[in-house]
Amino acid sequence: MSGKVILRAKTLAAMAGVLVFTLAQAESPPVPLGAELLKPFKQQLMGALKAGLQEGPDQAIEACKVKAPEIAASLSLDGVEMGRTSHRLRNPDNAAPEWVKPVLHDYLDNEAEVHPVEVSAGEGRMGYVEPIRMQATPCLMCHGEVLAPAVAEKIAVLYPEDRATGFGDGDLRGVFWVSWPEG
Numbered sequence: 001m002s003g004k005v006i007l008r009a010k011t012l013a014a015m016a017g018v019l020v021f022t023l024a025q026a027e028s029p030p031v032p033l034g035a036e037l038l039k040p041f042k043q044q045l046m047g048a049l050k051a052g053l054q055e056g057p058d059q060a061i062e063a064c065k066v067k068a069p070e071i072a073a074s075l076s077l078d079g080v081e082m083g084r085t086s087h088r089l090r091n092p093d094n095a096a097p098e099w100v101k102p103v104l105h106d107y108l109d110n111e112a113e114v115h116p117v118e119v120s121a122g123e124g125r126m127g128y129v130e131p132i133r134m135q136a137t138p139c140l141m142c143h144g145e146v147l148a149p150a151v152a153e154k155i156a157v158l159y160p161e162d163r164a165t166g167f168g169d170g171d172l173r174g175v176f177w178v179s180w181p182e183g
């Protein structure tokens, strides 16, 4: 137990160290801890998507289904938890944690003006939420108004409750969220 706590503290300290180093170098505004924690999640998701797309949209859909939860789980260590969610879910397992719901609602109230926010995640935890917007390429291939028949079919088989099509370029698709123990 105490080993785990020390490890957690060390991880956070190491991340803070990276943060300070980055700051000293760039002299830009501070990068929030949440943004640092989400960086590998975003990179690895995009890597899995791109690798899948090289094999074709079918494989990419499979890759997203298998890899996305694996990546989130592999980075959710030492008290850190992260994930993706949306107001229009593809996978119901990606439902928003309670503390993320009000932020998502705020975002939807004024979609044009959304910014990352740091909020309390309850139970002694801090949280950070970042908007995800649709990009024409490659997102709309699997989330847009018109899908290739093979893509639509594959999604219908794997995600019978899918609500994540019909988006346009630049639309708010959902959010990345991360939470970690306070202090």
Ligand code: HEC
Pocket (backbone or CB within 6 Å): 049, 057, 060, 061, 062, 064, 065, 066, 068, 069, 084, 085, 086, 088, 089, 090, 091, 092, 094, 132, 133, 134, 135, 137, 138, 139, 140, 141, 142, 143, 164, 173, 174, 175
């Ligand atoms: C090859 C098809 C494909 C492409 C291209 C694609 N996605 Fe997805 N997306 C999926 C699948 C499949 C899931 C469900 C993954 C799972 O089971 O967790 C998903 C889930 C998501 C989720 C999680 C919330 C939910 O609805 O379950 C978000 C957010 C998301 N995609 C955003 C994007 C963005 C942004 C892009 C472009 C950078 C993109 N997607 C490109 C297939 C795709």
